[in-house]
Amino acid sequence: MRCLGLMSGTSAxxxxxxxxxxxxxxxxxxxxxxxxxxxxxxxxLRRKVVSAGQGEPLSAEAWLNLAEAITxxxxxAVLSCDPNGESQLIGCxxxxxxxxxxxxxxxxxxxxxxxxxxxxxxTGRPVIHDFRAADLALGxxxxxxxxxxxxxLFGGTEGWRALLNLxxxxxxxxxxxxxxxxxxxxxxxxDCGPANSLxxxxxxxxxxxxxxxxxxxxxxxxxxxxxxxxxxxxxxPYFQRDPPKSTGRxxxxxxxxxxxxxxxxxxxxxxxDVLATLTGFSAEVVGNELNRLMLRSGIxxxxxxxxxxxxxxxxxxxxxxxxxxxxxxxxxxxMDVPAxxxxxxxxxxxxxxxxxxxxANSPQITGAERETVLxxxxxxx
Numbered sequence: 001m002r003c004l005g006l007m008s009g010t011s012a013x014x015x016x017x018x019x020x021x022x023x024x025x026x027x028x029x030x031x032x033x034x035x036x037x038x039x040x041x042x043x044x045l046r047r048k049v050v051s052a053g054q055g056e057p058l059s060a061e062a063w064l065n066l067a068e069a070i071t072x073x074x075x076x077a078v079l080s081c082d083p084n085g086e087s088q089l090i091g092c093x094x095x096x097x098x099x100x101x102x103x104x105x106x107x108x109x110x111x112x113x114x115x116x117x118x119x120x121x122x123t124g125r126p127v128i129h130d131f132r133a134a135d136l137a138l139g140x141x142x143x144x145x146x147x148x149x150x151x152x153l154f155g156g157t158e159g160w161r162a163l164l165n166l167x168x169x170x171x172x173x174x175x176x177x178x179x180x181x182x183x184x185x186x187x188x189x190x191d192c193g194p195a196n197s198l199x200x201x202x203x204x205x206x207x208x209x210x211x212x213x214x215x216x217x218x219x220x221x222x223x224x225x226x227x228x229x230x231x232x233x234x235x236x237p238y239f240q241r242d243p244p245k246s247t248g249r250x251x252x253x254x255x256x257x258x259x260x261x262x263x264x265x266x267x268x269x270x271x272x273d274v275l276a277t278l279t280g281f282s283a284e285v286v287g288n289e290l291n292r293l294m295l296r297s298g299i300x301x302x303x304x305x306x307x308x309x310x311x312x313x314x315x316x317x318x319x320x321x322x323x324x325x326x327x328x329x330x331x332x333x334x335m336d337v338p339a340x341x342x343x344x345x346x347x348x349x350x351x352x353x354x355x356x357x358x359x360a361n362s363p364q365i366t367g368a369e370r371e372t373v374l375x376x377x378x379x380x381x
Contacts, residue, residue, distance in 0.1 A: 001021070001022055001023070001088055001089065001352055001355075002019060002020070002021050002022075002034070002086050002087050002088055002089075003019075003020060003021075003022060003087055003088065003089045003090070003091060003348040003349070003351045003352045004017060004018065004019045004020075004078060004081060004082050004087035004089070004090045004091070004125075004348060004351075005017070005018045005020065005090075005091045005092075005343075005344040005345055005346065005347035005348030005349070005350075005351065006074050006077060006078065006090065006091065006092040006093065006344060006347060007093050007343040007344040007346075007347055008041075008070070008073075008074070008093065008094070008095045009096075009167040009168055009169075009308075009343065010053070010096060010167055010168025010169055010197060010248055010249055011167050011168040011196050011197070011200060011213075011309055012041065012046050012049040012050050012053070012095070012168070013040060013041065013046065013212070013213075013309065014038055014039050014040035014041045014046075014073070014077075015038070015039045015041075015073055015074050015076075015077040016036065016037075016038050016039075016077075016340055016341060016343065016344040017036060017037045017038075017039065017077040017078060017080070017081035017082075017344055018033055018035075018036045018081070018341045018344035018345045018348055019033070019034045019035045019036070019081050019082050019086060019087055019348075020032065020033050020034060020345055020348045020349070021034060022348075022349065022352045026152070026352070026353055026356050026358035027152055027358070028152060028155070029152060029153075029349070029352075031153065031349070033336070033337070033341060033345060034086070035081055035082070036081065036338065036340070036341045036344065037077060037080045037081035038077075038340060039073060039076050039077035039080055041073060042073075045066075045069050045070070045073065046212070047209075048066055048069075049066070049070070049095060049097075050249075052066060052097050052113075053096070053097050053098065053248075053249040053250075053253065054249060054253050054254045054255070055098075055250075066113060067113045067114065067115050068115060068118070070094070070095045070113050070114060071114055071115040071116075071118050071119050071122075072122070074092055074094075074114065074119055075118075075119055075122035075123055078090060078119075078122075078123045078125075079123065085124065085125075087125060088125065088126075089125060089126050089127075089128065089351050089352065089355060090119070090120075090123060090125050090126065090127045090128065090351065091127075091128045091129075091131075091347040091348050091349075091350050091351025091352075091354070091375070092114060092116070092119060092127055092128070092129045092347065093112060093129075093131060093343075093347050094112030094113055094114030094116075094129060094130075095112060095113045095114065096110065096111065096112050096113075096248060097111045097112070097113050098110070098111045098248075098250055099111070099142070099143065099246065099247070099248040099250060100250070101141050101142075101143075101245065101246050101247070102136075102139060102140075102141065102367070107136065107139070108136045108139075108140065108141055108142055109136060109142075110132045110133075110136060110142045110143065112129075112130070112132070114129055116129040116130070116376070116378045117378050117381070120378045120379060120380045120381075121380050121381055124380055125380070126377055126378065126379045126380070127377070127378050128350070128351040128354045128355075128375040128376065128377050129375065129376060129378070130375060130376045131145055131347070131350055131360075131374045131375045132145065132374075133376070134361070134372045134373070134374050134375075135361040135366050135368045135372065135374065138361075138368040138369040138370060138372060139367060139368055139369050140244070140361060140363070140366030140367050140368030140369075141244050141245070141246040141366045141367055141368075142246070142366065143171075143191065143246035143366070144171045144173075144189050144190065144191060144246060144365065144366075145346070145350065145360070145361070145374070146163075146165065146171065146173060146189070146342075146343060146346045147173040147174075147187050147188065147189030147362060147365050148187055148360060148361065148362045148365070149346040149349045149350060149353075149360065150163050150173040150175065150187070150189075150346070151173070151175045151187045152349065153337075153345065153346070153349065154175065154305070154335060154337075155175070155178065156175050156176055156177050156178035156183070157175075157177065157178060157302065157303070158177060158178070158179065158180075158302065159177050159301065159302035159303075160174055160175065160176060160177060160182070160299050160300070160301040160302060161174070161175040161177075161301060161302065161303055161305065162174050162175075162290070162301035162303065162304045162305065162327070163175070163304075163305045163306075163307065163332070163342075164286060164304055164305065164306045164307070164308075164320075165195075165306075165307050165308040165342065165343060166195040166196065166282075166306060166307070166308035166309065166310025166311055166313075166316065167195055167196060167308045167309060167310070167343070168194075168195060168196050168197040168200070168248070168249065169191050169192075169193070169194060169195055169197060169247060169248055169252065170191070170192040170193060170194065170195035170282065170285060170286055170310075171189065171190065171191045171192060172188075172189055172190060172192055172286070172289060172290075173187065173188070173189040174187065174188035174189065174293070174299065174301060175187055186362070186364040187362060187364070187365070188243070188293075188299075188364065188365065189243075189362070189365045190243035190244060190245050190246065190289075190365065191245060191246045191247045191248075192285045192286050192288075192289045193238060193239060193247065193252060193282075193285035194252040194278075194281070194282055194285065195282050195308065195310050195316075196213065196282070196308075196309060196310050196313075197249060197252050197253065198252060198256065198257050198260070198278050198281070198282070199213070199214055199220075199275065199278050199279055199282060199313075199316075200212055200213050200214075201253070201254055201257045202257060202261070202271075202274055202275055202278055203219065203275065205257070205261070206219075206271040206274070206275075213309075214275055214279070214313065214315070216312075216313070216314060216315075217279065217313040217314050217315025217316055217318075218315075219271065219272050219275040219276075220272070220275040220276045220278070220279040220313075220315040220316075221276075221314075221315045222272040222276075223270070223271075223272030223273040223274070223275055223276030223277070224272075224273050224276055225273075225276045225277050225279075225280040226264065226269065226273065226277045227280070229260075229263060229264060229277055229281075230277065230280055230281045230284050232263075233260070233281060234284065234285070234288055238251065239285060239288060242292070242296065243365070244365060244366055244367040246366075260278070261274065264277060276315075279313070279315050279316050279319055280319050280323075282310070282316060282319075283316060283319035283320045283322070283323045283324075284319075284323050286320060286323070286324060287320075287323035287324045287325075290304075290324055290327065300326065300327070301327055302327070302328060303327065303328040303329075303330055304320075304324055304327045304328070304329050304330070305330045305331065305332050305334075305335065306320070306329065306330065306331050306332065306339070307331070307332035307337065307339045307340075307341075307342035307343075308339060308340070308342070308343070309339070309340065311331055311332070311339040312339065317329070350374060350375060351375065353373070353374070354373060354374065354375040354377065355377075357373055358373065359371035359372055359373055359374075360372075360373065360374040360375075361374055
């Protein structure tokens with residue numbers, strides 16, 4: 001079955017679309033990527049998405065217009081990736097605007113902006129959306145959603161295999177070995193903390209919005225890292241918490257950046273030093289999580305396969321190699337999955353799983369009461 005997956009992440013740079021074919025057993029599908037396309041958000045829309053994700057108050061009309069503009073960009077991505085209408089089904093994550101993990105006295109909730117009936121009508125195909133809701137209703141975090149799909153798509157190797165997505169937020173998947181006593185272990189996964197979110201916001205801050213990301217990691221490469229502040233920041237509660245855990249711009253957004261800038265400016269750091277320190281910090285939160293995993297469960301992955309936009313930042317990748325010692329660092333391209341396609345491919349698979357009625361969440365990862373089929377289907381009118 002040919003399915004098209006859409007992903008627009010916390011970096012808010014646009015929509016990634018992947019057309020893929022899935023056959024065979026849901027748990028171990030035969031699959032191939034047919035085509036992929038990136039549809040950037042117009043600058044004005046990107047600014048609105050980022051501002052909304054930072055808690056900027058909007059009128060009801062503005063929220064409606066924002067959801068409609070996001071949906072129209074998603075439809076444009078579908079028609080660009082699949083101009084001949086080969087896909088039978090669309091899986092769309094929507095644009096996360098706010099994510100609230102469960103607290104001791106409050107259930108979790110998550111808001112992905114999308115007008116799914118409009119997307120279905122504009123593309124002429126059924127749309128599966130609202131993937132987080134069922135897991136949240138069962139007491140889970142609603143995120144991350146990719147680990148179980150990662151295990152189905154990539155499979156295992158002789159030892160533990162780790163997959164790292166470097167979007168706005170860094171998230172990890174741990175796939176158990178394909179042989180030996182741990183082969184029946186559970187797939188693991190959680191959000192580590194910021195990847196590109198603070199870096200991108202800092203670049204925009206220092207360039208007065210003329211640049212939205214650190215191209216080729218050049219600004220960070222020209223600066224010096226404050227290891228003292230990285231060590232201090234790792235003592236914050238989120239980084240001391242064991243999984244299940246998930247996060248987003250509501251924790252690592254503009255307000256958080258402004259606090260860190262104030263702290264760094266006590267040492268009179270320049271822009272390059274700030275970017276160097278934030279880039280080192282994004283790498284260190286991953287190394288910290290791998291070290292905590294080792295202490296907690298004795299698991300140390302043999303390899304770390306990197307995808308997402310951060311994979312194209314050579315300074316961030318160099319910091320990862322330095323701070324994730326003892327782990328072989330690869331990119332998803334080596335497994336025939338271009339870095340920018342991995343999450344869109346996952347949502348194509350999640351849509352296929354929905355129609356096959358295959359559970360897609362993992363209670364060990366999200367904390368939900370049980371497994372369940374994810375997503376809600378809408379059809380063209």
